[in-house]
Amino acid sequence: MIQTQSPPDALQIANRSFRSRLMTGTGKYRSFEVMRAAVAASGSEIVTVAVRRVQEGVPGHGGLGQELNWQKLWMLPNTAGAKSAEEAVRYAHFGREMAKILGQEDNHWVKLEVIPETKYLLPDPLGTLQAAETLIKQGFTVLPYINADFHLARRLWEMGCATVMPLGSPIGSGQGLQNAAAIALIIAESPVPVVVDAGIRTPSEACRAMEMGAAALLINTAIAQAEEPIAMGRAMGLATEAGRLAHQAGAIPVKTYASASSPLTGLVGSAVGS
């Protein structure tokens, strides 16, 4: 089952800790088999699920319950499809039910999305604030998906949200970190983990977000819709880890001029010359 003891440099959200800092999704895959393999290759321990689909009872096969191993993965139900605060609150409750049915009785998490339109899929700040307030009162652990707006983020963490999840660029657009400066500023001030969610297209972008100090990433489309999702899942996992390491390892400063790798008085000469 998911570890509750903290591994070294663990990602800590609410009262849980995770080894991997890459969250993944379950939408847009060619098949369950590919999804399972890509999630595994990514090393992801937190997987988000759009619970509205469940509730709508779309007739079907399989079911996610059997398809992913919830003994090993932590479910992050999301409110995708909610156009208003009310809908989002309702979907969050469905999510809690689903988690319970699938064996995660203590899972009260919800990735809160309030998205009034389908063209840009951008979150509504007011609706998100309202739904977050309600859900926190109802005992949920709320991870809100937001535009990279500092004061909106501040209100949400002051309210008790477990993370803030600013977008790099619109969902599925693959436009990368268009809001990097605004995200950096949220990272600089946030007392809760900042998870960059949406827009990442390549491992280099994932890596850069982590270098900037993001606590974690959520990546779905870029893995699921890659030509080879399993290889891309693994690439994203490695890049997330590389970016985290680099954030801690302290990169060199940028210089205007060049600087010789092997200066006259350098190490190699003195060493090898003997």
Next chain:
Amino acid sequence: MIQTQSPPDALQIANRSFRSRLMTGTGKYRSFEVMRAAVAASGSEIVTVAVRRVQEGVPGHGGLGQELNWQKLWMLPNTAGAKSAEEAVRYAHFGREMAKILGQEDNHWVKLEVIPETKYLLPDPLGTLQAAETLIKQGFTVLPYINADFHLARRLWEMGCATVMPLGSPIGSGQGLQNAAAIALIIAESPVPVVVDAGIRTPSEACRAMEMGAAALLINTAIAQAEEPIAMGRAMGLATEAGRLAHQAGAIPVKTYASASSPLTGLVGSAVGS
């Protein structure tokens, strides 16, 4: 000893193949101990050495011969410090001697640097062409360090160079991939491996260079001078691998608009709803 059988997706240069696509250096480290650990953490199998230092007999301790395990690493002698084609050719010969002494009798490789000034440390195209021509005639395997100039690169590979090594930005500057467009164009046409050399500061930049299709990278300053070189070495190794995987895995296209991760008719709904 270095593998001569090709591992899967091996980097092939001249008649050798390597598992790792990250080349590292030996300059600018705090100590030999840190250097050894950082090189090991990076997974690098090709390590470049500035042979002029050796020849100059700078009085000293240790010596690189004892400090790195040349049974496991392949030495890439470089001509750093050469201001002209003549000097570069001379240093290349020193390098061959050094490799022989250190147990690599069949190592005729040289990373060719012809750099007339010390402010920008930029390579001279004419001197590089001349030295490459001479060295190839003398049986060297030549890996020239160049500005990202398509026709210069073309002349070098037509002449028989084993790779071309365009710079991302000036040595040690940490300015990243300033020449990305020019490098991309060389990658698109080159029949030999393109190794991005110099300028990379962060793993995200390393990753991006590999995503663009670089065959390999050479990174020294960004590892050696990081606050924690060992962690940064590991980060660069992971990022190089992530970028290579992503190059092969086929990233999603960039879209103007958003695209829902969990469309109405999507997979999750049909599955879980049952």
Next chain:
Amino acid sequence: MIQTQSPPDALQIANRSFRSRLMTGTGKYRSFEVMRAAVAASGSEIVTVAVRRVQEGVPGHGGLGQELNWQKLWMLPNTAGAKSAEEAVRYAHFGREMAKILGQEDNHWVKLEVIPETKYLLPDPLGTLQAAETLIKQGFTVLPYINADFHLARRLWEMGCATVMPLGSPIGSGQGLQNAAAIALIIAESPVPVVVDAGIRTPSEACRAMEMGAAALLINTAIAQAEEPIAMGRAMGLATEAGRLAHQAGAIPVKTYASASSPLTGLVGSAVGS
């Protein structure tokens, strides 16, 4: 007095039209003389004034009333210093008074800024929404300063704001168009003029914002604090005009490959060869 007839390609805000699409400010100048000259050199017709200063009755000299010619310039009172919706509403009323005293009896405009902190000077979305609602009811023409958040902008224009003024980057930071993608999306949908406000440092950034389709710009620090504010004022004016022209003139597409300026069957040959 300010023209009420529309010049060609006029900027139309509420019931007024302007020839220039560059708004300027009055803060941070070395002297009134330089301010007057820089504003004149920029060609700006709309000048914003921080009215709180007036109300605070800071003892002093001159007074803006005598310093700028309000027969030729349109005053845009702003609520700088307001930390809440209430303060902003109060300052807006001061602004209306000030405009009246200075001879613009029909000026009910207000640049609405609700900024709760002084480190980043970022606008608060909730406070801005509340103040805008109140001020519109009270007959003001409201131009709100906002983070580049699509749904926030949408709510403001649906509410009746005369423009939306998304920031390029924080006030006075000179970081340029960090939010370009989010601004582009607001421009694509907005029924009211989109004025890019804050962050612009150079004429090339001003020009780019206009090329993207911004209706106008507001630039203060980059002019007032330049080494030579008058020359920079003129540069910003020219760049704003250049960007507007280019937006209408339809730039060429970006191509992967080159394209000869003088193809074999081209114009010059056929013409000159005769």
Next chain:
Amino acid sequence: MIQTQSPPDALQIANRSFRSRLMTGTGKYRSFEVMRAAVAASGSEIVTVAVRRVQEGVPGHGGLGQELNWQKLWMLPNTAGAKSAEEAVRYAHFGREMAKILGQEDNHWVKLEVIPETKYLLPDPLGTLQAAETLIKQGFTVLPYINADFHLARRLWEMGCATVMPLGSPIGSGQGLQNAAAIALIIAESPVPVVVDAGIRTPSEACRAMEMGAAALLINTAIAQAEEPIAMGRAMGLATEAGRLAHQAGAIPVKTYASASSPLTGLVGSAVGS
């Protein structure tokens, strides 16, 4: 005729000075009429012509001689189409003849292009060096088109070239200033005017190149192939001037944090409050 007395902040190349810092071309226009009007709208005083076309005697109408007013414009014959140094030298002589015929007896200028392939249209550094050496000996004023390579540029100005003309990106590609860092470095060291040639697509890019300290620009495709070439010509002219002004006016530094336009102790307050 072209002014020989220096206007204020004139562009000085060889022994001539010019008011405008924007050079334009004559290829790719819809018609002579549009070309004439776009060149005029741009304010350009130096216009380049591909002389090979002339020599090839492509049957035709008009002829450039009647189409542009060489009493007012200075002709810059170029060697477009030359694949080798020899061809370039030959075309340069044709150019000199053409200039003479069209009334510019003292015009020995040549924009030197040696471009061996048609896919990328990138200049060959070796061929360019050879042709420049020959042409300088033959009394030409040589303006070589080059990749942004510092040592190549240095060799050319040491040889006596009147300018160096590094490319922003491949001809006609509209990719903008892809080589900005390399160009900046050439500008920092060059004793002759640096003219950015090729790749510019938008006025904001033109403006940025001038802000960086380019002495002048050459823009053809971006004007000729714009939807409205005349308006784009004017936009490019304004942007060039704006960028030049800004280069001299000293832009504000970039700051990490915000900086209030109207600080508490600021100018406006003390003034108006009286």
